[in-house]
Amino acid sequence: GAVVSQHPSWVICKSGTSVKIECRSLDFQATTMFWYRQFPKQSLMLMATSNEGSKATYEQGVEKDKFLINHASLTLSTLTVTSAHPEDSSFYICSASQGPARERNTIYFGEGSWLTVV
Amino acid sequence: QKEVEQNSGPLSVPEGAIASLNCTYSDRGSQSFFWYRQYSGKSPELIMFIYSNGDKEDGRFTAQLNKASQYVSLLIRDSQPSDSATYLCAAGDYGNNRLAFGKGNQVVVIP
Numbered sequence: 001g002a003v004v005s006q007h008p009s010w011v012i013c014k015s016g017t018s019v020k021i022e023c024r025s026l027d028f029q030a031t032t033m034f035w036y037r038q039f040p041k042q043s044l045m046l047m048a049t050s051n052e053g054s055k056a057t058y059e060q061g062v063e064k065d066k067f068l069i070n071h072a073s074l075t076l077s078t079l080t081v082t083s084a085h086p087e088d089s090s091f092y093i094c095s096a097s098q099g100p101a102r103e104r105n106t107i108y109f110g111e112g113s114w115l116t117v118v
Numbered sequence: 119q120k121e122v123e124q125n126s127g128p129l130s131v132p133e134g135a136i137a138s139l140n141c142t143y144s145d146r147g148s149q150s151f152f153w154y155r156q157y158s159g160k161s162p163e164l165i166m167f168i169y170s171n172g173d174k175e176d177g178r179f180t181a182q183l184n185k186a187s188q189y190v191s192l193l194i195r196d197s198q199p200s201d202s203a204t205y206l207c208a209a210g211d212y213g214n215n216r217l218a219f220g221k222g223n224q225v226v227v228i229p
Contacts, residue, residue, distance in 0.1 A: 034216060043206060044162070044219045093161050097215035105152075105167045107215045112161040 003027055004096045006110035013084055013117055020080045021113045023094030029074035030096035035067075038091040038112075050077040084117040091115075120145040122209050124220035133229050137194040141207030141220055144188070148209040151183055152217065153192045155203045162206055166192065197227045 003026040013019045023033055031052050036044040048069050049057040056069035068080040077096075081088055092113045098106040121144040131137045143151075150169050154162035166181040168174045168190070174181045180193040190209075194201055207220040 032215065036219075043221045044217075046216065046218070049216060091159075095215075095217075099215075105164055107152075107164075107210075107217065109161045109163075114159075 004030075004094065004108045004110040006092075006094055006113050008113060009111060010114040011116070013115070015085055015117055016083055018080055018082045019084055019115060020078055021092055021094075021115070023077045023079070023096065023110050025075045025096040025108070028096075028098050030077075031074060031099065032097045033071060033077040034095045034097070035069060035077075035079050036093045036095070038093060044093060047079075081115065084115070086117045089116045120148065120209065120218040122207055122218050122220040124207050124223050126223050128224040128226060130226045130228060131197050133197060133199060133227055135197050137197050137201070137225050137227070139192045139194075139205050139207070139223050139225070141190045141192075142188055143190070143207075143209040143218075145209065145218075146185075146188065148211065148218075150210045150215075151181070151190045152208040152210070153179075153181060153190075154206040154208060155201075156206055156222065157203050165205070194225070197225075199227045199229050201225060202227045 005024045007022045033050040035047045038044045046059050047062045050069045050071040052071045058064045071077040094110045123142045152167045153165045155165050156162045168181045168183045178195045182191045204222040204224050206222045208217040210217040
């Protein structure tokens with residue numbers, strides 16, 4: 001089946017630094033990828049939709065200058081958390097879509113990336 | 119704004135019993151519905167997806183969709199301790215696969 005890979009699985013960074021998380025679709029081309037954030041014991045909150053070759057679409061309340069998204073190829077999207085602060089510590093998860101389809105699943109999630117800002 | 123509600127608290131079921139989970143959604147335009155299982159500290163894994171009204175069965179799992187009532191449910195038959203996890207309900211649009219998630223229901227299967 002389709003596989004989406006995230007890297008790194010976990011990262012610890014100092015407050016004020018920037019961290020990049022990669023999301024790769026390994027065996028299919030994904031024109032659209034999604035970035036979610038999940039705080040402990042809470043649900044997944046969609047942060048932004050990453051569109052290959054164009055600007056990302058951010059959800060209300062998500063700072064686009066703080067969470068930079070680049071989708072430069074059909075198999076790679078990156079999320080950069082700039083000037084990270086402890087409150088940015090969270091589980092970041094990406095998903096990639098093979099495109100619209102009926103009666104079959106076309107959404108695949110990465111393994112997630114734990115970010116801890118100290 | 120799309121909302122997906124899962125209001126039940128933690129659910130404890132004995133091994134071998136049926137676990138029943140419910141979910142409602144606010145956006146009548148939602149066309150695709152998903153149940154994910156998430157173990158602590160891990161990414162969600164797909165259990166079931168359903169697009170059409172009615173029941174859909176896959177092994178020990180049955181999803182039910184009622185678009186008129188904007189209601190989705192998941193039944194887990196013959197519950198196993200390995201089913202202990204948080205179950206997330208999600209709704210999406212056909213076409214862009216953008217999902218809205220509920221808060222999740224924790225299921226504990228007691229051996």
